[in-house]
Amino acid sequence: MTDPIIKFDKVVKRFGDLTVLNKLDFEVQRGEKVSIIGPSGSGKSTVLRILMTLEGIDGGVVTVDGEPLWHEKAPDGTLKPASETHLRKMRTQLGMVFQQFNLFPHMTVLRNITEAPVKVLGLSKKEARQRAEELLELVGLADQAQKYPGQLSGGQKQRVGIARALAMRPNILLFDEPTSALDPELVGEVLNVIRKLADEHDLTMLLVTHEMRFAKEISDRVCFFDRGRIREEGTPEELFTDPNEDRTREFLAAVLDEAPGTTG
């Protein structure tokens, strides 16, 4: 197997006295689709937020595509904290889909998607527009380009969020509970879009979710997080049907019990 595209090496993250990630070791291979499940407060979202450089780390090293994310190599070979320039360079590999969509409300759907490609990647307005239209086609919103986010349903907003992240052509796409803020009847349309993306071999996907059936369906691997560490990981079949750890079994029993019929 080649080098992992994402590697957490004994990563520590604290919020005040609370240790959210406790010497986390975690690897993701290129093109792999990994779901992260676990109770709230287990550090699942923090993993994504660290990768997207929204949160710093308090110990260890995070590597993305062979390069340290939160560090830079000093001339003497040691690692020093990353500069904003380094973070900007590293960020080009990553895209994120937020739980609350985080669209820019004062911009049209089209502008939401073209803003960063034009201003950051330096695309011409025409190129960016073309790219945006293709992506809107992909997420099934080709006719909504001129609307403002406020005029869309939650499911539509999240599909715009996905298109906006894809417009930057990231190698790694991070989904932070993408359907948790949605009405139940709107979850399906968003999952359908994510399912389509999962078929792309080059794209590495990291999905924090409570949709167990969906995680089982699209993931190459599922990681169960508990108290800042991976308690158990494996293929969806292994983890969902025959978990080794009692803690995993407890968690799955609790969440699957809440939503009858989702055991697949």
Added chain:
Amino acid sequence: MLFGFEWDLSSPLAFALSILPILLTGLLVTLQATVVGFALALVLGLVWAVLKAAPSRIISWPVSVVIEFIRDTPLLVQLFFLYYVLPEYGIVLPAFMTGALALGIQYSAYTAEVYRAGLQAIGADQREAARALNLSSARTFTHIIVPQAIPRIVPAMGNYLVSIMKDVPVLSVVTVLEMLNVAKIVGDRTFDYLIPLSLVGALYLITTLVASAGVRLVDTWLPKEGIPLK
């Protein structure tokens, strides 16, 4: 006679008409003081808001104290201080500039709060989305934060514009010849206060109504499509 205009005491209407040009001269000074004071308040308030939001407490804490001090002391005290104390230290400003400066400083404490609230209403989610898209901090500020903050800021600023205008008569105590001061001089000389002061009230009413309408016009003209303002 005042400012070269004679008054006509033959009838109340003739008196009112004859002193109108005098009062309008005063109104012009009132408007000038309002504009200069408001401009100062807008600029200085933004400086306060930015400094108060500074990550370092060495900066933000003293600025908070200064803002609190300005807000919690009367305009008249600040005005007297600028007018009578500064000259002792060799800083002599014309009465008009002293007055406008006092208005600007006093109201900067309020506009700072408007800026702060307006900018804070744009949540962390917007900054995070911009960061995830690799937009620069400058671009994020000018194209994500500010366009969403402006429609929230403008109506409150409009209210302060009208408030400043109504506080200008305070400057009469340091000899600024704004409208109320002029009316009082006319009253002192003619022993008729009713008509000059009534006219001042009427002119104020008209001016503030026009200013409020202007603020509303600016508000409707602002681009704010899509921005949830509640």
